[in-house]
Amino acid sequence: MLDVIHHPLRLAADPARVVVRPFHIPIEASSVSGRPGRVRRIAESVLAMGEEDAAIELEVVLRDFEARHWQTRAVFRSRYKAIREGLSLDDAAISDIKKQLIGAYFCHEYSYAAAALMNPSVIPHPDQSGLSDGAMRIAMSLRAVGEGHISSIAFREGILGPGAMIELMPEPPFATAADGAMELGNGAIEVHRHPDSSLSGTVLFPMTAAQSKGLEDLRLVRFQHDDGSFEWLGTYTAYNGAAIRSELMRTRDFRSFTLAPMGGPAARNKGMALFPRKVGGEYMMIGRQDGENVFLIRSDRLDHWGEGQLLLTPEYPWEMVQLGNCGSPIELDEGWLLLTHGVGAMRKYSVGAILLDKDDPSKILGRMVEPLLSAANEDREGYVPNVVYTCGGLKHGDMLFIPYGVADSSVAFGFVSIKNLLEAMR
Numbered sequence: 001m002l003d004v005i006h007h008p009l010r011l012a013a014d015p016a017r018v019v020v021r022p023f024h025i026p027i028e029a030s031s032v033s034g035r036p037g038r039v040r041r042i043a044e045s046v047l048a049m050g051e052e053d054a055a056i057e058l059e060v061v062l063r064d065f066e067a068r069h070w071q072t073r074a075v076f077r078s079r080y081k082a083i084r085e086g087l088s089l090d091d092a093a094i095s096d097i098k099k100q101l102i103g104a105y106f107c108h109e110y111s112y113a114a115a116a117l118m119n120p121s122v123i124p125h126p127d128q129s130g131l132s133d134g135a136m137r138i139a140m141s142l143r144a145v146g147e148g149h150i151s152s153i154a155f156r157e158g159i160l161g162p163g164a165m166i167e168l169m170p171e172p173p174f175a176t177a178a179d180g181a182m183e184l185g186n187g188a189i190e191v192h193r194h195p196d197s198s199l200s201g202t203v204l205f206p207m208t209a210a211q212s213k214g215l216e217d218l219r220l221v222r223f224q225h226d227d228g229s230f231e232w233l234g235t236y237t238a239y240n241g242a243a244i245r246s247e248l249m250r251t252r253d254f255r256s257f258t259l260a261p262m263g264g265p266a267a268r269n270k271g272m273a274l275f276p277r278k279v280g281g282e283y284m285m286i287g288r289q290d291g292e293n294v295f296l297i298r299s300d301r302l303d304h305w306g307e308g309q310l311l312l313t314p315e316y317p318w319e320m321v322q323l324g325n326c327g328s329p330i331e332l333d334e335g336w337l338l339l340t341h342g343v344g345a346m347r348k349y350s351v352g353a354i355l356l357d358k359d360d361p362s363k364i365l366g367r368m369v370e371p372l373l374s375a376a377n378e379d380r381e382g383y384v385p386n387v388v389y390t391c392g393g394l395k396h397g398d399m400l401f402i403p404y405g406v407a408d409s410s411v412a413f414g415f416v417s418i419k420n421l422l423e424a425m426r
Helices: 038-048 051-068 072-087 096-105 418-423
Strands: 005-012 018-022 107-111 116-124 136-145 151-160 166-168 179-185 188-192 202-204 214-224 230-239 244-251 256-261 283-287 294-299 309-312 322-325 336-343 349-356 364-367 394-396 399-406 410-417
Touching: 005 166, 018 072, 038 072, 038 096, 051 072, 051 096, 072 096, 072 107, 096 107, 116 214, 116 394, 116 399, 136 214, 136 399, 294 322, 309 364, 336 418, 399 418, 410 418
Parallel strands: 116 410, 151 214
Antiparallel strands: 005 410, 018 107, 116 136, 136 151, 151 166, 151 202, 179 188, 188 256, 214 230, 230 244, 244 256, 283 294, 294 309, 322 336, 336 349, 349 364, 394 399, 399 410
């Protein structure tokens, strides 16, 4: 197996990372018994309190939660406004204390990474200022799994190099959910990072019905358009508990994000990864339409993808069950480097690599016979055992940086010489 430099840094699931989220209860005119519906009953109970009693109850809530969240009172007020609109409350007659208390009853604390942290992808950060020679600022996405096995997208910022080094920016004490969802039509929405929150403290939660049970495995890529401008794009799987579909995240500043479904036969599957620029005047995507093989898909649009053509099939024992991509192709002088994942006996996952022709990516120039990374020893145990998996690596100087998930429970970091990697290909 090829020598990989494993950095000692390791990220793990953390139940202490929490955000405030809306606690949704349907607003009904009345319950089955003919009494007021639960939302109205709760609001009316708070309104019936004396002002002093309401202040005492709010103080209890703030004592328990205010130090754990960013602008807790503002969150409560915002949640109250949503309840007020549904119940047509007389806003002018309600004190600020009662507004906050009503809002608190319709919020809950959510530990977004309590169960698992896994499947990272990485791209160059939009801000590369103030760095020493040989260093690169990065932005990394992570799949965080919390209560109800619901997946969300978390972020971390850091610096690579010089050499095989990585340093992550500290997480802020408070995490905040991107909000302000604005419908753009055709299932697309736009959400915004809190203006006072860093990217490392921002979480993207499911917002639409199609995403309700999770945003899974974001594959980030810095995409260069024909005019030379850059946009940060990411394909991910939207899951509603019964069906999946591929969607596209777009951002130019990591402050506002567009989340939109993609169309076409390929978008009914998961694991799509976009090339970082057009090739031969076409957008290109790596996909896995049949859940077993790797396909190359071409399109004249970013939002619609057809069936594509078969590119890679299982050949070696460590990939016999299935193959798929591990993120977007990485452009080298020698061609397109594509990380792959293979599944072998006992559902053991491994990460491999192939090299595609730069002008015609349907041509395979090289392929690893042995895996680059494989589940072994301490990396076997976790939420889902025997899994190593990444949603994207990054070229940094003459090395390939690979953040990868371990047993769906933690995230590790490796570096490998690109020269040695290419020499190891058949």
